[in-house]
Amino acid sequence: MSADESVTLTLQQVADLAHAVLRRHGLAEAHVGPVAATIIAGERDECASHGVYRLLNCVHTLNGGKVVPDAVPVVDPVSPALLRVDAAGGFAQLAFATGLPLLVEKARAMGIAAMGINRCVHFAALWPEIESLTDQGLIAFACTPSHAWVAPAGGTSPLFGTNPIAFGWPRPGGDPFVFDFATSAVARGEIELHRRAGKPIPEGWTIDAQGHPTTDAEAGLAGALLTFGGHKGSALSAMVELIAGPLIGDMTSAESLAHDDGAKASPYGGELIIAIDPAGFLGATAAEHMQRAEALFDGITGQGARLPSQRRFAARRRTPEQGCRIPRAFYEELAALS
Amino acid sequence: MSADESVTLTLQQVADLAHAVLRRHGLAEAHVGPVAATIIAGERDECASHGVYRLLNCVHTLNGGKVVPDAVPVVDPVSPALLRVDAAGGFAQLAFATGLPLLVEKARAMGIAAMGINRCVHFAALWPEIESLTDQGLIAFACTPSHAWVAPAGGTSPLFGTNPIAFGWPRPGGDPFVFDFATSAVARGEIELHRRAGKPIPEGWTIDAQGHPTTDAEAGLAGALLTFGGHKGSALSAMVELIAGPLIGDMTSAESLAHDDGAKASPYGGELIIAIDPAGFLGATAAEHMQRAEALFDGITGQGARLPSQRRFAARRRTPEQGCRIPRAFYEELAALS
Structure with a gap:
């Protein structure tokens, strides 16, 4: 993604965007903070699929009347x-x-x-x-x-x-x-991306509507993951x-x-x-046993394997300084919704 | 497995064999019933790997002093x-x-x-x-x-x-x-069986001692699953x-x-x-919701998929009548331990 194709937002700008889009589409104030927080966390951790991208789902769900915008738990x-x-x-x-x-x-x-x-x-x-x-x-x-x-x-x-x-x-x-x-x-969105790109999907992801294995994204979406x-x-x-x-x-x-x-x-x-x-x-002995758990984690990383969220935590240390890169077209779509 | 190569035991005979082997090797009476019960259940459900076969592990563990035979929980x-x-x-x-x-x-x-x-x-x-x-x-x-x-x-x-x-x-x-x-x-025993038979194992089961994928059972056992x-x-x-x-x-x-x-x-x-x-x-509303779970199970079996323990439960209905077939050589080994 070149500089032309993307924009870089600070976490504060991500937060402002998320809040604005959610408010604009009628989400009650009590919900805006908690909903935006998960979206900001997604961008902060460079989980693009759970970042501002999800604002589109939120807006679609809000506009379709499929969520109560001012629900009180x-x-x-x-x-x-x-x-x-x-x-x-x-x-x-x-x-x-x-x-x-x-x-x-x-x-x-x-x-x-x-x-x-x-x-x-x-x-x-x-x-x-x-x-x-x-x-x-x-x-x-x-x-x-x-x-x-x-x-x-x-x-x-x-x-x-x-x-x-x-x-x-x-x-x-x-x-x-x-x-x-x-x-x-695999996530359903992953198959959608292959469909848009006209690319075949790996075996083992989907079956078609007749229940047969398929590497055709369109057929897989019409069938089942x-x-x-x-x-x-x-x-x-x-x-x-x-x-x-x-x-x-x-x-x-x-x-x-x-x-x-x-x-x-x-x-x-x-x-x-x-x-x-x-x-x-x-x-009181919990701390001593939690320490033995650390030996397990050391055993994982010590042999070159990754801990499950290691990349997210690394991104979390980076984005407050470097900001979050978002595809420009997508940013403009969101800005228009805010 | 022909009739010559196997023996057929009633569940009572399986129980008698399990009790005799465990007692003979010094397991305290309070443990014999509960330990034998899981072995009998394995044979009853035609889970051969968890049936009388496991008596060999028990004997090995008892003989090696790696279990306290009269432990009081x-x-x-x-x-x-x-x-x-x-x-x-x-x-x-x-x-x-x-x-x-x-x-x-x-x-x-x-x-x-x-x-x-x-x-x-x-x-x-x-x-x-x-x-x-x-x-x-x-x-x-x-x-x-x-x-x-x-x-x-x-x-x-x-x-x-x-x-x-x-x-x-x-x-x-x-x-x-x-x-x-x-x-x-896969179970480790499965790789052991391939090793004994001199057969290659499928990819994805093991890596060798250098951490490389291997289809050689011996190399896999020396490496890792x-x-x-x-x-x-x-x-x-x-x-x-x-x-x-x-x-x-x-x-x-x-x-x-x-x-x-x-x-x-x-x-x-x-x-x-x-x-x-x-x-x-x-x-009090639990029963009504448990009924909705039945619709999920019907949705699984209704499309020709199996429920996880379906074969075990089918065997459980069969073995009280038909008995349990056990390889003859293996039966004789166990009988000698009883």
């Missing part, structure tokens, strides 16, 4: 170790932020706690939520269904969502260990459907897609977050 | 939602059985609960434990490290165990939804190391292999089990 403290947050049709971010303090409190008191978010619109990565728990010294797990775009292993038609799974482990004095990945072989890792990824994807769907009284990916009714808005439904306090099992 | 009810069971160096089964009632009680009271088993010798599949929780109407998750045989994605040498992940979801009036898989690309699903499976494997290792104050797979010190005994360390009560989040 309501917390239900179900049990000493559980809580639910009714997002009331709004974006997930404010619901998460509203429930977070009680989740942290319950995890510290009980050692383990789970939060179910219901009736939320979800378009973001899960790692910002994971990191808000590791920041407080907690271990975190999160998952959410999406829209039914993915076939189960051995199947022929879409049933599962891209169903991301994310996990975080706090590290004393350093970046947390964090992963966040779709249980589909495959899960990563064959039947194992498929089993994990089913688990996400269950524990972030019926377990918390919310939709499966098939139900979310039916609810969408052709609007092509962001997925709607639930999210499950589990938080564990390292001091829960171990009390 | 001790339960520590850490918090309202957590418990630990110190297996005191014994096989995991009795420790699990000892902690199970309290785990169930805590899960029902709190909605979610976790049990850490420490200092246990683990050689079995996780699904028998998962099913003892789904039998009580609970959702269950379990994982355990093993010995360091698996390289992280992008790495060159063994660090992770085969690190299985298992999950179960109770289904009203039917077999539960259960999966249980290694996060390695790979994880399933590339960097995603590798991330999950790291998660297992952390949450069933340092989180509960127990060993990583590298520490377990060091502890083994060349004895080639079963892995030693911890196991984490999480149980969730469907009524926790949903109260």
Whole structure:
């Protein structure tokens, strides 16, 4: 990307752009900050697909009436170790932020706690939520269904969502260990990019509408994505459907897609977050055992392998100085929406 | 396998054989029943690798002094939602059985609960434990490290165990939804079988001692297994190391292999089990939402895909009538140990 083809924005300019676009399209003030925060975090960490690019999804979902722009989340403290947050049709971010303090409190008191978010619109990565728990010294797990775009292993038609799974482990004095990945072989957007470029896609990404493997992006989008890792990824994807769907009284990916009714808005439904306090099992000896975890991380990096979020954290140190590069055409599209 | 090459045992004969072999090699009576039960369940479900075949591992581990044959598990009810069971160096089964009632009680009271088993010798599949929780109407998750045989994605040498992940979801009036898989690309025993047969192994299973991909079984065993699903499976494997290792104050797979010190005994360390009560989040409406989960299962089987444990459950209906076929040479080896 040459200087002509891109613009470089400071993080403050990214923030101003995100706030302006969201406000302009009617998102209530209480939501603007939390929603913009995940978009800013995406640019800051050079996750382009979760940066300002996602503002287009937000605007499309807002304009289509598929999100309640001024929803007020309501917390239900179900049990000493559980809580639910009714997002009331709004974006997930404010619901998460509203429930977070009680989740942290319950995890510290009980050692383990789970939060179910219901009736939320979800378009973001899960790692910002994971990191808000590791920041407080907690271990975190999160998952959410999406829209039914993915076939189960051995199947022929879409049933599962891209169903991301994310996990975080706090590290004393350093970046947390964090992963966040779709249980589909690839993101749907990746196939879309191949379709636009007229390029074939690798085998193992999709099947066509007849259930046969295809390397044609168009045919794959009309068919179904495959899960990563064959039947194992498929089993994990089913688990996400269950524990972030019926377990918390919310939709499966098939139900979310039916609810969408052709609007092509962001997925709607639930999210499950589990938080564990390292001091829960171990009390005062936790620190000593967390130190043994460091030996595991050293064992990974010491042999030249990467930790899952290593590139994101490196970008995070770079962008406050160097700014974020955004394709010019895309920036102009967004500026017109602001 | 012709009739000459195999023997057919009733489940009762399998049980008698397992009990006799374990007793003969000094396993205390309190352990014999729980350990034999997982071996009998393996044969009943036609999981040959977890059936009487595992008696050889048990005998090897007992003879090598790498398990405490008369260990008495001790339960520590850490918090309202957590418990630990110190297996005191014994096989995991009795420790699990000892902690199970309290785990169930805590899960029902709190909605979610976790049990850490420490200092246990683990050689079995996780699904028998998962099913003892789904039998009580609970959702269950379990994982355990093993010995360091698996390289992280992008790495060159063994660090992770085969690190299985298992999950179960109770289904009203039917077999539960259960999966249980290694996060390695394949079981180590599978490579051993190729080595014995002098057959090449598929790409993607192993790397050699220099960290290069290899299809030579011998070179692969001297190097490292790979994880399933590339960097995603590798991330999950790291998660297992952390949450069933340092989180509960127990060993990583590298520490377990060091502890083994060349004895080639079963892995030693911890196991984490999480149980969730469907009524926790949903109260009286749980049944209605569990019914929506059935639509997901119908969506899987309705398109010709299999549920993860479908073959096991089919075998379970067959073997009480038809018995279990075991290679004759292997049966004779076991009979000599009984």
